Amino acid sequence: DADVTQTPRNRITKTGKRIMLECSQTKGHDRMYWYRQDPGLGLRLIYYSFDVKDINKGEISDGYSVSRQAQAKFSLSLESAIPNQTALYFCATSDSGTYGYTFGSGTRLTVV
């Protein structure tokens, strides 16, 4: 089993729909992140959480929300999806004592 699991792997949704992307980890890491990847723009941070009760906005949080349901679970929601949210989304984890991230395999989201 993968250390960081993202579901779904692919999703096509319509404009205006609410959608949730889920991430779970077996690394035992306390820190979790959601990134968005667009061609030519690299990875951009949406939200991050250092503990179950800790939620922080990243550089592109508008239009997104997150929930840290447990240490091992961190979900990303698009309340009302729009086409420019079409992208590849990655969840990552890290331990508080290190800075290297472990990434999931990504969710490819298409908003039509």
Added chain:
Amino acid sequence: GESVGLHLPTLSVQEGDNSIINCAYSNSASDYFIWYKQESGKGPQFIIDIRSNMDKRQGQRVTVLLNKTVKHLSLQIAATQPGDSAVYFCAERGAGANNLFFGTGTRLTVIP
């Protein structure tokens, strides 16, 4: 502002040759740097890291060089193999920052 970028968006090398991927950063206070490899359809994978108190670090077939004077980071891959074909990202952590900032990536293509 802080930025992490790459000199070349694409790089093609012959199998067996050495590869050098470059990265420039602008935050002189950054104290930690990582190189990631991203294969098609997968999440980024950690390759090697280096702290700002070092100027060179070696791994298996990979070497990272850090030149703080010109704020430049490079990844050297020895005896490049077809399996090395991927997009390579550098990432930096500003001193005191909680997160990594990623560059836009360089696509390495290995020609058999």
